[in-house]
Amino acid sequence: MHIGTTNTALTNDILPLIKKRWSPREFDSLKEISQENLQLLFEAARWAPSSNNEQPWNFIVVTKNEPEQFNKMIGVLLEGNKQWASKASALVLTVASLRSAKNNTENFHALYDLGACVANLSLQAIELDIFTHQMGGFYHDKAKKVFQLKENYTPVSVIALGYLPENESFVTRKEEVLAKRKRKSLNEFVFKNNWGNPFFEVNDFQKN
Numbered sequence: 207m208h209i210g211t212t213n214t215a216l217t218n219d220i221l222p223l224i225k226k227r228w229s230p231r232e233f234d235s236l237k238e239i240s241q242e243n244l245q246l247l248f249e250a251a252r253w254a255p256s257s258n259n260e261q262p263w264n265f266i267v268v269t270k271n272e273p274e275q276f277n278k279m280i281g282v283l284l285e286g287n288k289q290w291a292s293k294a295s296a297l298v299l300t301v302a303s304l305r306s307a308k309n310n311t312e313n314f315h316a317l318y319d320l321g322a323c324v325a326n327l328s329l330q331a332i333e334l335d336i337f338t339h340q341m342g343g344f345y346h347d348k349a350k351k352v353f354q355l356k357e358n359y360t361p362v363s364v365i366a367l368g369y370l371p372e373n374e375s376f377v378t379r380k381e382e383v384l385a386k387r388k389r390k391s392l393n394e395f396v397f398k399n400n401w402g403n404p405f406f407e408v409n410d411f412q413k414n
């Protein structure tokens with residue numbers, strides 16, 4: 207059974223950066239992200255944990271101020287993502303290295319590690335008032351070709367990064383989007399001792 211939940215009594219107590227993060231589909235297209243801030247985002251990403259400390263993550267970054275390169279990235283997105291993502295200040299192709307650099311065996315945890323790395327980046331971004339929107343909706347084979355990925359490297363997502371617009375109509379739309387965000391209840395995915403047995407007694411999931 208899927209129970210859609212929004213806020214619980216504890217939502218207010220989570221880390222402020224986690225609370226503030228969401229995935230916008232609008233950005234202030236006139237604002238650039240400074241080189242210094244971009245570097246800080248990837249510095250945060252760099253400190254993520256990874257299996258065997260393999261750090262199997264790689265990123266290809268394109269910025270709005272190089273339109274030809276930026277449009278190359280827009281070109282690999284699925285139609286539904288193209289329009290809003292073109293308002294971002296930067297786009298990042300995330301790439302996982304699928305084989306261990308240490309012994310060339312399959313790195314089963316590569317995608318997991320890349321996700322942790324992007325989580326670091328996303329939260330550091332919020333600290334700088336930069337918002338991220340990750341996308342799985344892109345053409346993988348095209349991305350491999352366009353960005354000349356080497357064998358055993360797979361493109362995993364594209365991240366749109368930018369600042370939020372400041373106009374009033376955006377604020378209204380933002381409130382509408384935020385009001386619709388849903389999360390599973392803890393008792394749907396945290397189990398005690400065995401699969402399916404809720405760890406927490408959660409019964410405040412409809413709080414709104």
Ligand SMILES: Cc1cc2nc3c(=O)[nH]c(=O)nc-3n(C[C@H](O)[C@H](O)[C@H](O)COP(=O)(O)O)c2cc1C
Nearest residue numbers: 227228229230231287339340341342343344363387
């Ligand atoms: C791996 C991944 C792929 C996603 N792909 C898309 C996408 O192609 N298009 C899109 O609009 N949003 C995409 N999203 C955004 C999710 O829809 C969004 O994170 C989710 O609805 C939760 O909303 P929130 O990020 O605002 O909390 C993706 C997110 C992740 C993590």
